[in-house]
Amino acid sequence: RGKPVIVVMTPEDGEIITRGAVASCSYEARAFGVRSGMSYLKARELCPGGVYLRTNFSLYEEVSSRVMGELEAFADKLEVASIDEAYLDSTRRAQEYASPEEFGEAIKRTIKERVGLTCSVGIAPTKACAKIASDYRKPDGLTVVRPSQVKSFLAPLEVGRVAGIGPKTQAALEGMGIRLLGELAATPPYILEERFGRVGVWMWLVANGEDNDPVEPQSEYKSISTEHTLERPTTDTVIIRGALQPMVGELHSRISSLGLLYRTVGIKFVYKDFKVATRDHSYREPRGDPASIEQAITLLLGRFDYTKPVRKVGLRLSSFIKIPENQKTIEEWITQGANKDQ
Structure with a gap:
């Protein structure tokens, strides 16, 4: 430490x-x-x-699963966003506590006592604001933003603090004289829609604390993905493969904790000129192992154009099948399916 x-x-x-x-x-x-x-x-x-x-992905997977298991006791609905992040809809569960602060401290204390880790908690009326609040006092922080405080809390923060507003969009907003979320909130939404389409309206709603993105329970996942911006744009396939490799363990951990098998693996490239290219590979049978993700990556990387530098890479799993609750392991599920085909 x-x-x-x-x-x-x-x-x-x-x-x-x-x-x-x-x-x-x-x-x-x-x-x-x-x-x-x-x-x-x-x-x-x-x-x-x-x-x-x-x-040590096996360790990360084990610890993440333990943390998510503890969080379930505090959530009406739980959305696992990544190996180390989750959204909780705790509308009913939180009423058992005297205040949001007491509720947040109970979460932090439980994770510390039962898993041995510190964590940061953000409590707010919307997912976007809660995400910003959770990052506000890292590490080991607790930030509560009440409904009446959302706009004043967000107003002095840079627009880039919002998950979903990347460097390109932030630069475009700054070119319009919009650097802070308060300035974004005061911009007529039709102007943002003309410039950014539906994303512009979404950004305006976030800045005003009026976005209503729901917490999605585990069973509602259509795809699970993660992305990483490279240190500098490159055409080097070794560097690109190296950036994708840590994502394998992260996504495998997430589908394991959700009890899901996947059939489709996808890779996304964002080039230096911000053009996007995607490639997908689907297996005939559902998979649950990280080796199949790596095998698909090897296959898909051969299908991209490397004449232009790549600035960001992403990995996505989809075409999910839920493992029955009475099934003990993924291997048993696959074996059972194979026996039925015989």
Whole structure:
């Protein structure tokens, strides 16, 4: 604790790490300029005294599953957003507590006592505001934004604090003289719609605390995806593959915690000119293992254009099948299906 810790995704075996990419890092490491997606050599240059560890996805999956299991006790509906993030609709459950602050502290205390981890909690009337609130006092923070406080809480924050407003959109907004969420909220929505289409209306609703995106229970997932912006645009397939690799463990952990099998694996490239290309591969039978995701990645990477630099990559799983609740393992589910076909 208190030391700069850097987790590295590397293809190497053995104790010594000589190459790879940063999958994650502690706040202490970020103070040295280390960031996710950065090469191991660059991270070592910036933070030579850091503690460098290999990724351990089986451990992350186990811990994530335990955390999500504890959160279920506090949620009317639970949406697992990533391996380390979730949205809770706790409209009814929260009424058992004297205040939102007491409810949030109960969540934090439970995770700390039963899993041994600190966490940050954001409580607000909307998902977008709750997400911003959860990031507001990281690490180990608690921020409560009441309905009457949403607009005043959001107003002084930069528009880029909203999940879904990326660098390109933020730059476009700033070109219109809109840097803060308060300025976005005061912009006539028809102007935003003319410039950004339906996304413009959504941004206006978020800035005004009027977006009503629901918390989606596990059974409602159509696809699960994650994305990563590269340190710099590149045509190097090794770097691109290295950026995709940590996503395999993250998505596998998420579908495992949701009790889902997938049939389709998709990859998205966002090029330097912001044009988007996607490729998908579907298996005939449902899969539940990370190896099949990696196999699909290898196949799909051969179908992209590498004449233009790539700035962002994404990985997506879809075509889900829910594992029956009385089925103990994915392997048993697949075996059962194979026996029926015989």
